[in-house]
Amino acid sequence: MKIGISANALSYGGGLERYAMDLVRAMAAQGVKPAFFARGFDETLPEYRFVEPRRIAVSLLPGKLRDHWFSWRLRRARRVAEVDVLIGCNRVDSSEIAICGGTHLGFMRATGRTPRRSDRWQVALEKRQYARAEVVVAHSVQMRDELRELYDLDEAKIRVMFPPVDAARFQPCAxxxxxxxxxxxxxxxxxxxxxxxxxxxxxxxxxxxxxxxxxxxxxxxxxxxxxxxxxxxxxxxxxxxxxxxxxxxxxxxxxxxxxxxxxxxxxxxxxxxxxxxxxxxxxxxxxxxxxxxxxxxxxxxxxxxxxxxxxxxxxxxxxxxxxxxxxxQDALRYDAAVASHVARLLELAATVRGGHARRPSTEALVASSCDDSPLNR
CATH class of the missing domain: 3.40.50.2000 (Glycogen Phosphorylase B;)
Structure with a gap:
């Protein structure tokens, strides 16, 4: 089974970029070398050797269109890389496992932000991502609730998995x-x-x-x-x-x-x-x-x-x-080990691989997204 990971960058960033790096290190420890799709790569990092780098260039596009272009180009890139199961750590609409570390609708509701056209584009891409994924991994109970309430997702499709933390780094000192x-x-x-x-x-x-x-x-x-x-x-x-x-x-x-x-x-x-x-x-x-x-x-x-x-x-x-x-001691209510988290993800990947044939064809994906893509406006 060939695993792919999609993220904005392979770098020591924050949020889901950092999460993707945790996945890469833990997968390497288990002998898994994923194809890694990103806008950019820091080739000086040791993690660079643990992946098959697949760069998707977006720098020539306006900022508000980059997510959509990346998502569209990823469909072909993953086929070329012969990826069986893709873990989407950014907004992409062709991942079997979508990682939800936050929702745009939830952010706008919490902050009272009035939606702009670019917000509607982002929400449309998120909705496609979650609808087309076999499984959506919510990083908190709050995210599960937002997915059900704001994106109308069936709870059976959602798995709540709190994100992992490096216990060797974060521990009490003398x-x-x-x-x-x-x-x-x-x-x-x-x-x-x-x-x-x-x-x-x-x-x-x-x-x-x-x-x-x-x-x-x-x-x-x-x-x-x-x-x-x-x-x-x-x-x-x-x-x-x-x-x-x-x-x-x-x-x-x-x-x-x-x-x-x-x-x-x-x-x-x-x-x-x-x-x-x-x-x-x-x-x-x-x-x-x-x-x-x-x-x-x-x-x-x-x-x-x-x-x-x-x-x-x-x-x-x-x-x-x-x-x-x-x-x-017992400060957490879950197993925060990165290895345990990745083991669960790989188990999920094995289960959704059997359902890969039920996913829409690439032609159907392209056709269904033409009308709502800002790339065509």
Whole structure:
């Protein structure tokens, strides 16, 4: 059985690009070398040797048309590569297994965005992807619910599989190492540090966190890692881009996210695996994956509830009886091992291969997509 993976790029990016890289490494460990379809490849990465690279160029097209062109060209590229089962980690309408790490309709609903023509194009492509896939892997219960409610998918077609995390990287460190890390990040002994990893501060909820801190006398510092943050509140402290995020998790006392829309939120799982509890809005997908003892939750968008939760966090910190290694034990409600996740995906691939003949022909795919493709407008 020949496996293919489709993603925007083979690189150390975020989101589904990172997920695709996890799949590549775990498949290599199991002796599987997939065909990898992407817009670009970082040939310096060790993972490049683990795949059959198949580049689909899109750079000459306007940005809003690139997803559609890639999806259309992929149909032929996968035939040439003789792929039996394709795992789609980006918006493509010819994958047997579609990975859902977020939906465009869900994003627009959560953020109150008024649909533009380009949004309608993206949604149309998503709908084709999910309708034509044999199986749709939802990365959270929230995504499953959006697929049923917003895309009218039959639940029997959906498999909820929380995304994997590298346990060798994200694990508690020794107390002495943690003390050194706090010095490195300039965290004072009397500070209760809330780590806020973010490259999109509005979407991740920094304005809500700032509002919750106003008028509150708590010994907390919000350490922003990622994109630079500017705030009049001295308790909002920018610590720069942190490449080894596991070190920041270990140095902090809590990790906080107040996202308006977060289909899963690996940050929460990674932090809990490092033994650092999380403060999360209840709209974040990973809430279902983290055990109660490792998280504090507040109502999404509710500044008063977040403020009350910050008070609870301070009380919890002052009365805590367990060290990070103890908190990390059973902090997750699922097996987050990459090898286990890939084994399940390969099992799914084996089951859907038998149904490959039931899929529409390439001619039917092309005909059915001509009318709604922006490439023809």
């Amino acid at each position: 107390a002495a190492e943690r003390a050194q890390l706090r010095k490195r990040f300039d965290f004072a002994d009397g500070e209760i540090v809330l780590l806020f990893p973010s490259s999109s501060h509005d979407r991740k909820g920094l304005p809500l966190i700032e509002a919750a801190l106003r008028g509150v006398d708590l010994p907390v510092v919000v350490a922003v890692a990622g994109r630079k943050a500017v705030s009049a509140d001295k308790r909002i402290r920018y610590i720069g881009y942190v490449k080894d995020l596991e070190q920041a998790y270990s140095a902090a006392d809590f990790t906080i996210l107040a996202s308006k829309y977060e289909p899963f939120g690996l940050v929460g799982v990674e932090s809990a695996m490092c033994g650092t509890p999380v403060i999360l809005s209840n709209s974040i997908g990973c809430c279902d994956a983290i055990s109660d003892h490792a998280k504090l939750m507040f109502r999404s968008g509710d500044v008063d509830d977040l403020r009350a939760t910050l008070h609870r966090a301070v009380q919890s910190f002052r009365s805590k009886t367990s060290a990070p290694p103890e908190l990390a």
